[in-house]
Amino acid sequence: MTELMARRAVLARIRAESPLVHNITNHVVMNWTANVLLAAGASPAMVHAVEEVEDFVAISRALVINIGTLDAGFVAGMEKAAARAGHAGVPWVLDPVGVGATRYRNEVCARLLALKPAVVRANASEVMALAGVEAAQRGVDSLAHSEAAVDAARALSADSGAVVAVTGATDFVVQGDRVVAIPGGHPVSQRVTGTGCAASALVGACLAVAEPFEAAVAALFAMKAAAARASETSTLPGSFAVAFLDALAGEP
Amino acid sequence: MTELMARRAVLARIRAESPLVHNITNHVVMNWTANVLLAAGASPAMVHAVEEVEDFVAISRALVINIGTLDAGFVAGMEKAAARAGHAGVPWVLDPVGVGATRYRNEVCARLLALKPAVVRANASEVMALAGVEAAQRGVDSLAHSEAAVDAARALSADSGAVVAVTGATDFVVQGDRVVAIPGGHPVSQRVTGTGCAASALVGACLAVAEPFEAAVAALFAMKAAAARASETSTLPGSFAVAFLDALAGEP
Amino acid sequence: MTELMARRAVLARIRAESPLVHNITNHVVMNWTANVLLAAGASPAMVHAVEEVEDFVAISRALVINIGTLDAGFVAGMEKAAARAGHAGVPWVLDPVGVGATRYRNEVCARLLALKPAVVRANASEVMALAGVEAAQRGVDSLAHSEAAVDAARALSADSGAVVAVTGATDFVVQGDRVVAIPGGHPVSQRVTGTGCAASALVGACLAVAEPFEAAVAALFAMKAAAARASETSTLPGSFAVAFLDALAGEP
Numbered sequence: 113m114t115e116l117m118a119r120r121a122v123l124a125r126i127r128a129e130s131p132l133v134h135n136i137t138n139h140v141v142m143n144w145t146a147n148v149l150l151a152a153g154a155s156p157a158m159v160h161a162v163e164e165v166e167d168f169v170a171i172s173r174a175l176v177i178n179i180g181t182l183d184a185g186f187v188a189g190m191e192k193a194a195a196r197a198g199h200a201g202v203p204w205v206l207d208p209v210g211v212g213a214t215r216y217r218n219e220v221c222a223r224l225l226a227l228k229p230a231v232v233r234a235n236a237s238e239v240m241a242l243a244g245v246e247a248a249q250r251g252v253d254s255l256a257h258s259e260a261a262v263d264a265a266r267a268l269s270a271d272s273g274a275v276v277a278v279t280g281a282t283d284f285v286v287q288g289d290r291v292v293a294i295p296g297g298h299p300v301s302q303r304v305t306g307t308g309c310a311a312s313a314l315v316g317a318c319l320a321v322a323e324p325f326e327a328a329v330a331a332l333f334a335m336k337a338a339a340a341r342a343s344e345t346s347t348l349p350g351s352f353a354v355a356f357l358d359a360l361a362g363e364p
Numbered sequence: 365m366t367e368l369m370a371r372r373a374v375l376a377r378i379r380a381e382s383p384l385v386h387n388i389t390n391h392v393v394m395n396w397t398a399n400v401l402l403a404a405g406a407s408p409a410m411v412h413a414v415e416e417v418e419d420f421v422a423i424s425r426a427l428v429i430n431i432g433t434l435d436a437g438f439v440a441g442m443e444k445a446a447a448r449a450g451h452a453g454v455p456w457v458l459d460p461v462g463v464g465a466t467r468y469r470n471e472v473c474a475r476l477l478a479l480k481p482a483v484v485r486a487n488a489s490e491v492m493a494l495a496g497v498e499a500a501q502r503g504v505d506s507l508a509h510s511e512a513a514v515d516a517a518r519a520l521s522a523d524s525g526a527v528v529a530v531t532g533a534t535d536f537v538v539q540g541d542r543v544v545a546i547p548g549g550h551p552v553s554q555r556v557t558g559t560g561c562a563a564s565a566l567v568g569a570c571l572a573v574a575e576p577f578e579a580a581v582a583a584l585f586a587m588k589a590a591a592a593r594a595s596e597t598s599t600l601p602g603s604f605a606v607a608f609l610d611a612l613a614g615e616p
Numbered sequence: 617m618t619e620l621m622a623r624r625a626v627l628a629r630i631r632a633e634s635p636l637v638h639n640i641t642n643h644v645v646m647n648w649t650a651n652v653l654l655a656a657g658a659s660p661a662m663v664h665a666v667e668e669v670e671d672f673v674a675i676s677r678a679l680v681i682n683i684g685t686l687d688a689g690f691v692a693g694m695e696k697a698a699a700r701a702g703h704a705g706v707p708w709v710l711d712p713v714g715v716g717a718t719r720y721r722n723e724v725c726a727r728l729l730a731l732k733p734a735v736v737r738a739n740a741s742e743v744m745a746l747a748g749v750e751a752a753q754r755g756v757d758s759l760a761h762s763e764a765a766v767d768a769a770r771a772l773s774a775d776s777g778a779v780v781a782v783t784g785a786t787d788f789v790v791q792g793d794r795v796v797a798i799p800g801g802h803p804v805s806q807r808v809t810g811t812g813c814a815a816s817a818l819v820g821a822c823l824a825v826a827e828p829f830e831a832a833v834a835a836l837f838a839m840k841a842a843a844a845r846a847s848e849t850s851t852l853p854g855s856f857a858v859a860f861l862d863a864l865a866g867e868p
Contacts, residue, residue: 132503140646140662142392142433146557151601156557157462157503158392161435164468171465172503181646183665183689185435210661213675216668251636251661251676303865305650305660349655350861357602361555384755394644394685398809403853408809409714409755410644413687416720423717424755437687609854613807 122322122330123363127153131320134172134202135313136160136190138180138209141306144353145176145313151361152334154317160186165193173320175204176313177229179211179220180252187220194227203230203319203327206274207312210252212241225272230324232268233277233312236261243268258282262291277328279311283336285328292329296336298343304353311335338363374574374582375615379405383572386424386454387565388412388442390432390461393558396605397428397565403613404586406569412438417445425572427456428565429481431463431472432504439472446479455482455571455579458526459564462504464493477524482576484520485529485564488513495520510534514543529580531563535588537580544581548588550595556605563587590615626826626834627867631657635824638676638706639817640664640694642684642713645810648857649680649817655865656838658821664690669697677824679708680817681733683715683724684756691724698731707734707823707831710778711816714756716745729776734828736772737781737816740765747772762786766795781832783815787840789832796833800840802847808857815839842867 132155137145142158149156159168162185169175175197177190197204206229208221221242225232232242237254240247243264248255258280265276265286275287283294301307311332318327342355384407389397394410401408411420414437421427427449429442449456458481460473473494477484484494489506492499495516500507510532517528517538527539535546553559563584570579594607636659641649646662653660663672666689673679679701681694701708710733712725725746729736736746741758744751747768752759762784769780769790779791787798805811815836822831846859 130502132505134503138662139391139643140650143395143557143647146392147601147605150555150557155502155505157465158390158433159462159466160433161468163436164466167466167468168503181662181664183693184667185437185689210663213661214663214668214671216665216671250634250659251638251672253636253659303654305647305654346862348862349651349865350858353651353861354602354606354858357605358598358600361601382754384757386755391643395648395809398644399853399857402807402809407754407757409717410642410685411714411718412685413720415688416718419718419720420755437689606854606858609857610850610852613853 119330119333122318122326123152123334125321126317129321130155131173131317132157132171133174133176133316133320134159134169135176136186136193137176137178137309140180141309144306145310147357148310148360149313149317151357152314152317160189162188162192165189166196169193169197169202170200172202174316175202176316177204177224178207178209178309178312179217180209180309182220190224194224198228203324205229205231205233205312205315205319207309208232208234208238208242211238212247212249213251229274230319231275231277231315231328232272233279233315235308236278236280239268239276239278240264258284262286275324275328277315277332279308279332283332285325285332287325290325294332294336297339298347300343300347300349300352301339303349334363371582371585374570374578375404375586377573378569381573382407383425383569384409384423385426385428385568385572386411386421387428388438388445389428389430389561392432393561396558397562399609400562400612401565401569403609404566404569412441414440414444417441418448421445421449421454422452424454426568427454428568429456429476430459430461430561430564431469432461432561434472442476446476450480455576457481457483457485457564457567457571459561460484460486460490460494463490464499465503481526482571483527483529483567483580484524485531485567487560488530488532491520491528491530492516510536514538527576527580529567529584531560531584535584537577537584539577542577546584546588549591550599552595552599552601552604553591555601586615623834623837626822626830627656627838629825630821633825634659635677635821636661636675637678637680637820637824638663638673639680640690640697641680641682641813644684645813648810649814651861652814652864653817653821655861656818656821664693666692666696669693670700673697673701673706674704676706678820679706680820681708681728682711682713682813682816683721684713684813686724694728698728702732707828709733709735709737709816709819709823711813712736712738712742712746715742716751716753717755733778734823735779735781735819735832736776737783737819739812740782740784743772743780743782744768762788766790779828779832781819781836783812783836787836789829789836791829794829798836798840801843802851804847804851804853804856805843807853838867
């Protein structure tokens, strides 16, 4: 089986099995990432209350934790869910949105990393911040290129045990000696909010049906392919976002 | 007046009167259901704080309670709003998203049902869970067909006093001996998040201008008609969702 | 430089500098206003937790506070952020969604106004409510025309020291003796949720690169121009909203 076929097989399994993916994610992208997961064929649910996250993650096949609009209530839910996921063998992905921008984000991410995500999906400056490397950052946006974060990704992977997926103009999936580069996509993606968050959500769906490294590669590959196809329809952000969902749902 | 004319008359009244519809709904669909209500001609507001829900529901013509991303703060607002709606004679609709999936959802729904919604709008497995019948469920999605839930809907209606609207490939509105079946729509609706939530919101708008049974039928009929029209434009989820709002706003 | 050129220069600076704009806004519009800010070239972030708003506003170039779905947790974050913005010299805009509808909204707005926003962006009934004038209102929608609120805007501006921007069929930017009227746009805007919230967010982006009066005028002018261009593509709300983002991103 070629690599391309292997990546497509992961996406095909999502469509065939429609795995339940539990998301504790930020307010900005809840609708968007639910629609991305549905377009890809998964069954998303957004559930954050401390009263029920443990019950819910136990019936799910993967968990997505995204700290974008974190607050004490959501963080409590994230920690409970991640801990239970660990005991129940449910793989999870961490999206450390904006880590490095405030001390609060740094502290929360340190606690979440200790709970052993299978994958960390982040932009270059976030990966560098998690690895303790100085990075240029503007709020939740990276000013560094993804290439510049590959060494930091390797260090972060070694420290945390997670596969690290750095997204940018070219995406890199890193663990130990393995590095897969995924070029493609289109720059207009950066003018649609939640493209990175959508990548993390899709990694979550892939984690339900594949091993972490393979899952991250398949998800980022699918994101790049859908963005490239959508950019043939439009390179303006409103219609691009619509075309992106269509492309993801229409992938062969 | 034929049945079709009666249903259209309900929608026409919404456009003529633009009733204020108070929503306490989930984070995933707040933008989407606000846009659905605006497209239909209603005046939506999303207000959940315990400090103001009682004041707000008292100036509203209907209330929508949707537990999708419930937590203790939102549940407190829901209970206060529903209780005040009861005293003020403001009809309300309950959308028990994901009931059956966790004990917390079951407990919250039991308390809300006791506050007497005029309509319960749910998918098959949610109706079956509320009626105490074993149901196949995947997170917030039903694995049962709507037909399979008609008996449970009748039992739930008898117990709660509410009109019960079960949505699916065919929708059913049930109360006592009355059952109206509403076929139509398009399966792509299932790949857009919040289609069911939008149906509940539209039931809320119809409750502002019509009796509960008639309101539920008119709302679900309008949803099916808009979905059918939108599917003529696209059956891919991104562009379908856009076309759905257009169809709802452009309905004659 | 003509007035039109001056307004365009503000928007061009946003695209050139991509200023970080800190938003504490409502759940309904977080995705939409983030996309509006990205389309205009700014770098939005939504951050509300009391644990980090002070750190975050200090690295931002402007702050947007929108009370649409306020609750105690968000209000605490808003007050901390606004106070810190004052000390750090970060200009901010207040969007007092639905003020006048409940006592809670009135109290929160009084506290926020005392923290000295550079601009208040609101609809006619909200401006009238803040100025203590009786106004016709339906939930979060104004039933008064923007013209009717110009005197109230002048009074509110005198009291608060803020530039007051009243939006409606014609927008008015008011401070002291200065009044600029901005006609244009298209009525379909009223059937897309968060058009006013988007105007406030864009005022925030303009505040990062221009003085308050000039910022408000440039933002509302850009909104009207984008709405007019989008209405050439569609006057139905789903496709209009998509075309609006495209128009904002494609502005010369």
